[in-house]
Amino acid sequence: MRLVGEPEAELAVDLGLVGGVGVAKGGGDVAEIRTGTGPEAMASLRDAAIGALPTAGIANIAAANRHHARDSTRPLAMLGIT
Numbered sequence: 001m002r003l004v005g006e007p008e009a010e011l012a013v014d015l016g017l018v019g020g021v022g023v024a025k026g027g028g029d030v031a032e033i034r035t036g037t038g039p040e041a042m043a044s045l046r047d048a049a050i051g052a053l054p055t056a057g058i059a060n061i062a063a064a065n066r067h068h069a070r071d072s073t074r075p076l077a078m079l080g081i082t
Helices: 007-014 038-055 061-069 073-078
Strands: none
Touching: 038 061, 061 073
């Protein structure tokens, strides 16, 4: 068992592999993005981001999504936001 404070555990937390999403007593997910209007808002943001790619002259949406997912500053730079 790895404890928080060990490099491997900290890396897992940094990568989002651990933490941020808990499990409720009933076994349900307690992530707030999956409740209320969160799913609709996230879908709208995703659709807007995908819609912005062709207007920027990008033809391969899947490759662009992977490219922009690797660095959070890339989508902002594409939109001219720095």
